[in-house]
Amino acid sequence: MLTKRHIFSAILAAALSFSATTAHAYQWSGPVVLEAQRSISPAEAKSIARKRVPGGEVVDISRRGDTYRVRVIAKSGKVVDVLIDANTGRVKK
Incomplete structure (x- = not known):
């Protein structure tokens, strides 16, 4: 039987996994976006x-x-x- 603690742990693990995946995606695309926006002062x-x-x-x-x-x-x-x-x-x- 699933307890509140099990459910909470599963939700927390899913959120952390999504957060790490999203952060990795932003790190990958970050330099590409910055290079496209680069201009001289x-x-x-x-x-x-x-x-x-x-x-x-x-x-x-x-x-x-x-x-x-x-x-x-x-x-x-x-x-x-x-x-x-x-x-x-x-x-x-």
């Missing part, structure tokens, strides 16, 4: 633009969709807009 975009226009001064940075637009004033005084892919960090042409 505005500071990283600024650094990339500085490398593209050496000696220039960054005066503005904005993001629209998946593109950063970093406005840089070159040593010559020319205003240069550097477009950077927010997901990869590559300079767009």
Whole structure:
């Protein structure tokens, strides 16, 4: 005959088993989801633009969709807009 203690133990074991299985599933998919959501920060975009226009001064940075637009004033005084892919960090042409 099943007692309340047996029933409670069975429910607890099932819950723990489900919890461990669910946690394992989240651990497996976690890095995949994080990698898909990864994008560069505005500071990283600024650094990339500085490398593209050496000696220039960054005066503005904005993001629209998946593109950063970093406005840089070159040593010559020319205003240069550097477009950077927010997901990869590559300079767009």
